[in-house]
Amino acid sequence: MSDRLSGIFGKLRGKGKLTDADIDATAREIRLALLEADVALPVVKAFIHTLKERARGSAVSEALNPAQQVIKIVHEELIAILGGEGRRLQFAKTAPTVIMLAGLQGAGKTTLAGKLARWLKAQGHQPMLVAADLQRPNAVNQLQVLGGRAGVEVYAPSPGNGVGDPIQVARDSIEHAKRQARDIVIVDTAGRLGIDQEMMAQAAGIRDAVDPDEVIFVIDAMVGQDAVRTAEAFRDGVGITGVVLSKLDGDARGGAALSVRHVTGQPILFASTGEKLEDFDVFHPDRMASRILGMGDVLTLIEQAEAAFDEDQKEKMTAKLLGGEQFTLEDFLDQLVAVRRMGPIANVLSMMPGMGQMKDQLSELDDKHFDRVTAIIRSMTPAERTNPKILNGSRRARIANGAGVQVMDVNQLLNRFADAQKMMKQMGGMMGLPGGGNRRK
Numbered sequence: 001m002s003d004r005l006s007g008i009f010g011k012l013r014g015k016g017k018l019t020d021a022d023i024d025a026t027a028r029e030i031r032l033a034l035l036e037a038d039v040a041l042p043v044v045k046a047f048i049h050t051l052k053e054r055a056r057g058s059a060v061s062e063a064l065n066p067a068q069q070v071i072k073i074v075h076e077e078l079i080a081i082l083g084g085e086g087r088r089l090q091f092a093k094t095a096p097t098v099i100m101l102a103g104l105q106g107a108g109k110t111t112l113a114g115k116l117a118r119w120l121k122a123q124g125h126q127p128m129l130v131a132a133d134l135q136r137p138n139a140v141n142q143l144q145v146l147g148g149r150a151g152v153e154v155y156a157p158s159p160g161n162g163v164g165d166p167i168q169v170a171r172d173s174i175e176h177a178k179r180q181a182r183d184i185v186i187v188d189t190a191g192r193l194g195i196d197q198e199m200m201a202q203a204a205g206i207r208d209a210v211d212p213d214e215v216i217f218v219i220d221a222m223v224g225q226d227a228v229r230t231a232e233a234f235r236d237g238v239g240i241t242g243v244v245l246s247k248l249d250g251d252a253r254g255g256a257a258l259s260v261r262h263v264t265g266q267p268i269l270f271a272s273t274g275e276k277l278e279d280f281d282v283f284h285p286d287r288m289a290s291r292i293l294g295m296g297d298v299l300t301l302i303e304q305a306e307a308a309f310d311e312d313q314k315e316k317m318t319a320k321l322l323g324g325e326q327f328t329l330e331d332f333l334d335q336l337v338a339v340r341r342m343g344p345i346a347n348v349l350s351m352m353p354g355m356g357q358m359k360d361q362l363s364e365l366d367d368k369h370f371d372r373v374t375a376i377i378r379s380m381t382p383a384e385r386t387n388p389k390i391l392n393g394s395r396r397a398r399i400a401n402g403a404g405v406q407v408m409d410v411n412q413l414l415n416r417f418a419d420a421q422k423m424m425k426q427m428g429g430m431m432g433l434p435g436g437g438n439r440r441k
C-alpha cells in the first residue's frame with residue numbers, strides 16, 4: 001500500500017512518441033473495455049477508427065507516456081461523443097412546452113414523467129402530466145400516484161369514459177393545459193416488451209396529436225447490446241429529440257449511452273438513478289465516459305502511476321521516509337508538479353486509493369489553486385523550503401507578494417504542508433518504522 005501511495009506521488013517519465021504500435025496496443029485495451037461496458041460492436045468499431053485517426057495526428061505529450069496519452073484522447077473523445085457540455089430541455093416559444101416520452105415497456109417512462117414533473121416544478125414551472133398509456137390497466141393509476149407525490153396535476157381519461165383512445169386523450173390534454181395555464185405538458189405513453197408496429201403507430205399518432213417540442217426516448221441502461229436495435233426502431237418510428245438513460249443506479253457500465261448516441265445523434269439529457277422521484281440528475285458526459293472506461297477503477301490509476309513513476313525519485317523518497325529524514329517543501333513541490341502532470345486534479349483524486357484523510361483538503365483544490373500553491377513554494381528561498389519554521393511574518397509577506405497571492409494563502413499552504421508532513425511520517429510508520437530508524441529490505 002505504501003508503495004502504491006508513493007507511486008502516485010511519483011514523477012511521470014516524460015518519454016515517448018505516439019507510434020502506430022503504441023496506438024494499436026492501447027486501442028486493443030480500449031476495445032475490450034468498451035465491449036465489456038456493453039457498447040454495441042458496430043459502435044465500438046466506429047469509435048476505435050476515429051480514435052486511431054485522432055491519436056495519429058496528435059502532438060506528442062511531454063508529460064504522459066504513450067498509453068496514457070492515448071487513454072487521455074479516448075476519454076476526451078468519449079466526452080465529446082456523449083455530448084460535451086450537454087444540452088438543456090428545449091422550451092416552446094409559446095406555452096405549453098410539450099414533452100413526449102417514448103420507449104419500451106419497463107424502460108422507466110412513467111417514473112421519469114414523475115421525476116421530470118417534480119424537477120420542473122421545483123424550478124418554478126407549472127407542469128402537467130398526461131396519462132396516454134391506456135394499454136396496461138394500472139398505468140394510469142401509477143402515473144396518478146407519482147403525480148400526487150410530485151404535487152402535479154395528472155390529466156387522465158375519466159372513469160366513465162371507457163378505455164379511451166390514447167391519441168384523443170393526448171390531443172385533449174393540450175387544450176386542457178392551455179385552459180389551466182400549464183407551461184409544460186409531459187405525455188406518458190405505452191410501451192411493449194418488444195418493438196411492434198402497432199405500438200410504433202400509436203406513438204406516432206400521439207406525436208402528431210400533440211406536436212411535441214421534445215420526444216424523449218427512455219432506455220434502460222442495463223439493456224446493453226440491444227440498445228442499438230431499440231434506438232433505431234424509435235428513431236425511425238417516432239423520431240427522437242433527446243434521450244434519458246434510466247436505471248443507472250444498477251451495475252451497468254453504461255455502454256448503452258454510447259450506442260444510443262451513435263444511433264440517434266441526439267443528446268442524452270438526463271440520468272435516472274433509482275425508483276424515487278429525487279433519483280434523477282442532468283446527464284454528465286464526463287462521468288459517463290469514466291464509467292464506460294472503468295476509469296474509477298483504482299487499479300487503472302495505480303498502474304498508470306507505477307508505470308509513470310520515476311525510479312530514482314521513488315528510491316529517494318523511500319530512503320527519506322525510511323530514514324526518518326524530514327519531508328520538505330521542496331519534496332512537496334515535486335509531488336505537486338508530479339500529480340499535476342497526471343491530468344485534471346479531480347480525475348486524479350477520484351482514482352486515488354486510501355486518500356480518505358487528504359481528500360477533504362485536496363478536493364477543494366481546483367487546477368488554478370494548484371498553480372497558486374506551486375507559485376508560492378517557488379517564491380521561497382531554498383532555506384525557507386527546507387525549514388519552514390523560519391517563515392515569520394515579513395518573510396510570508398514577501399513570498400505572498402512574489403507569488404501574487406494574499407498572506408492568507410501562504411498561511412493556508414503552510415498548514416496544509418504541516419498536515420502532509422504528518423502524513424508522510426505516518427506512512428513511514430506504516431512501513432513498520434515509526435520515526436525512522438533502521439532500514440529493512
Ligand code: GDP
Pocket residue numbers: 103104105106107108109110111112191246247248249250272273274275279
Ligand atoms: P415504463 O413501463 O417505461 O413506464 O417504466 P416504469 O416507469 O413503470 O418503470 C419500470 C420499473 O422500473 C418500475 O418498477 C420502476 O420503479 C423502475 N425504475 C424506473 N426507473 C428506475 C431507475 O432509474 N432505477 C431503478 N432502480 N428502477 C427504476
Ligand code: MG
Pocket residue numbers: 109110111133139188189
Ligand atoms: Mg409506464
